[in-house]
Amino acid sequence: MLKTETITLNVGPQHPSTHGVFRLKLQLDGETVRDLEPVIGYLHRGIEKLSEARTYIQVVPLTDRLDYICSMTNNHAYAIAVEKLAGIQVPERAEYIRVIMAEFTRIINHLMAVGFLWNELGAYFTPVLYCFRERERILDLFEMTCGSRMMCNYMRPGGVSADLPEGFIPQAKKLNDHLKVFIGELDQMLSENEIFLARAVDVGVLPADVAINASITGPMLRASGVPYDIRKVDHYSIYDRFDFEVPTREHGDVWDRFYQHILEMHQSVRIIDQALDSIPEGEVMNPEAAKAIRRPPQGEAYGRIESPKGELSFFVVSDGSGNPYRLRIRPPSMINLSALKEMCRGHKIQDIIIILGSINLTMADVDR
Amino acid sequence: MTNDEILARLREKYPEAVVDTPALIDFTVVVRPEMLPEVATFLRDECGLDYLADVTAVDRPERFEVVYHLYSIKNQTPGPFVLKVYLEDKANPKVASVTPLWRGANFQEREVYDLMGITFEGHPNLKRILLWEGFPGHPLRKDFQNRTFTFKELEPTQPKGPDW
Numbered sequence: 468m469l470k471t472e473t474i475t476l477n478v479g480p481q482h483p484s485t486h487g488v489f490r491l492k493l494q495l496d497g498e499t500v501r502d503l504e505p506v507i508g509y510l511h512r513g514i515e516k517l518s519e520a521r522t523y524i525q526v527v528p529l530t531d532r533l534d535y536i537c538s539m540t541n542n543h544a545y546a547i548a549v550e551k552l553a554g555i556q557v558p559e560r561a562e563y564i565r566v567i568m569a570e571f572t573r574i575i576n577h578l579m580a581v582g583f584l585w586n587e588l589g590a591y592f593t594p595v596l597y598c599f600r601e602r603e604r605i606l607d608l609f610e611m612t613c614g615s616r617m618m619c620n621y622m623r624p625g626g627v628s629a630d631l632p633e634g635f636i637p638q639a640k641k642l643n644d645h646l647k648v649f650i651g652e653l654d655q656m657l658s659e660n661e662i663f664l665a666r667a668v669d670v671g672v673l674p675a676d677v678a679i680n681a682s683i684t685g686p687m688l689r690a691s692g693v694p695y696d697i698r699k700v701d702h703y704s705i706y707d708r709f710d711f712e713v714p715t716r717e718h719g720d721v722w723d724r725f726y727q728h729i730l731e732m733h734q735s736v737r738i739i740d741q742a743l744d745s746i747p748e749g750e751v752m753n754p755e756a757a758k759a760i761r762r763p764p765q766g767e768a769y770g771r772i773e774s775p776k777g778e779l780s781f782f783v784v785s786d787g788s789g790n791p792y793r794l795r796i797r798p799p800s801m802i803n804l805s806a807l808k809e810m811c812r813g814h815k816i817q818d819i820i821i822i823l824g825s826i827n828l829t830m831a832d833v834d835r
Numbered sequence: 836m837t838n839d840e841i842l843a844r845l846r847e848k849y850p851e852a853v854v855d856t857p858a859l860i861d862f863t864v865v866v867r868p869e870m871l872p873e874v875a876t877f878l879r880d881e882c883g884l885d886y887l888a889d890v891t892a893v894d895r896p897e898r899f900e901v902v903y904h905l906y907s908i909k910n911q912t913p914g915p916f917v918l919k920v921y922l923e924d925k926a927n928p929k930v931a932s933v934t935p936l937w938r939g940a941n942f943q944e945r946e947v948y949d950l951m952g953i954t955f956e957g958h959p960n961l962k963r964i965l966l967w968e969g970f971p972g973h974p975l976r977k978d979f980q981n982r983t984f985t986f987k988e989l990e991p992t993q994p995k996g997p998d999w
Contacts, residue, residue: 507964507965508963508964508965508966508967511965511966513974515950515975516950516974516975516981520981551860552860677938679885679886679908680885680937680938680939681937681938681939682886682887682888682937682939682940683939693908695886695908695911699911700911700912700913701913702913766859766860767859767860767861767863768860768861769861769889769904769915769917771888778888780888780889780904782889782891782902782904784893792893793893793894793975795889795891795902797888797889797891797904801942802939802942802943804942805938805939805941805942806938834965835965
């Protein structure tokens with residue numbers, strides 16, 4: 468009779484395959500994971516507390532630092548929550564600009580999700596480098612619009628901080644046509660790779676009912692076969708004017724989550740195409756907004772968007788003063804991470820790394 | 836099912852549960868804290884509010900408010916159904932956990948416990964999540980002193996064990 472016992476293994480906090488400072492406490496039976504506990508908080512900066520000492524407009528740069536890959540959509544969610552609270556209308560042109568930027572951000576995020584998943588598999592930095600090349604081209608557009616590549620600080624309550632610069636629309640159109648081809652190429656080169664299929668199919672399966680119960684959102688939820696997209700449900704901003712689909716997968720394993728990202732990028736390209744063609748002229752900032760957010764009326768508002776990683780929402784409580792009384796950030800990454808245990812149990816230790824990669828986390832978003 | 840219909844059904848099923856329906860931007864229903872598990876089960880199973888988007892808490896001068904934002908993935912209806920409980924006992928705030936109903940509440944309730952100091956009874960693993968054991972106080976409370984701490988003050992309470 469062989470005497471066996473489980474051993475505890477710490478992965479992290481500093482580990483090359485965790486997406487930042489993040490620790491996993493594994494209970495291993497040989498190579499099989501019996502139990503797992505994510506330990507987070509290493510990057511906690513207290514953004515919710517910091518916001519309480521700032522005015523409403525001063526919170527916008529803090530939201531950039533939540534999920535630094537998708538700073539545009541973070542701004543967007545915060546702007547929507549404050550606009551709801553203070554009853555601010557957004558000019559037409561600003562809404563179009565927001566949609567264009569949000570969808571470009573979604574493409575950036577999804578490119579990085581796909582690329583880094585391959586890093587996790589051991590294809591070290593070859594696929595991700597191609598993704599980064601395209602990401603740089605999108606960041607060039609961001610830089611010419613708002614002067615910053617990552618910490619954009621561009622969307623404000625009431626509109627956006629500056630109008631599109633000259634030459635933006637032709638360059639964006641050209642890039643968008645290029646992206647269409649590139650995403651197809653990426654799909655062709657990566658999706659059917661035999662080694663990838665062997666590693667990813669049937670690994671980390673998340674059934675639809677578990678996903679809903681665990682409050683999973685975004686591409687992860689849709690990869691499990693639930694067609695829930697806040698752009699379609701809430702019709703926030705002007706998403707009801709565009710023709711796009713909500714792709715889903717059925718099985719909810721790592722390969723489905725990977726392919727879900729590719730499918731969603733195609734839809735984002737479609738939306739950008741339509742938005743660039745129909746963007747109207749006009750102002751980009753509501754002139755009343757600056758006054759309205761100086762002291763918003765007492766009340767509470769919950770504003771949410773479909774951020775690239777899932778539902779990102781801000782719960783703003785105002786007591787009538789110049790600072791938010793309470794600002795709650797609902798980060799998609801943290802709540803998607805909480806289903807890791809369900810997905811990993813019974814798998815081999817090397818599969819944990821790609822399951823973690825397929826969740827597509829940013830630790831700055833998890834810890835805030 | 837609209838939010839008003841859900842409220843009517845809730846009033847019918849648990850007449851004593853609803854304390855208040857304050858007029859806020861989002862549709863809000865305040866229920867008695869001791870009725871929360873029954874009400875939450877009813878909303879999830881009978882009213883189609885199967886998606887718990889957000890659990891958070893607000894520190895008011897006279898009470899704590901625990902806020903749950905509910906949506907329906909099944910019916911794809913927009914607009915949150917905001918469920919609130921008021922915890923009048925500021926010295927020892929506690930409320931039943933909804934983690935047995937929605938496992939998505941697990942990390943969020945731990946976060947509220949960590950940063951706001953509200954105890955969730957029946958939570959499977961209620962311990963600090965973003966800060967460490969031994970951190971002085973709960974930062975999101977309004978009486979938390981936002982000052983510079985010394986290293987000595989911020990030391991963890993117990994030494995790290997083999998499975999820290």
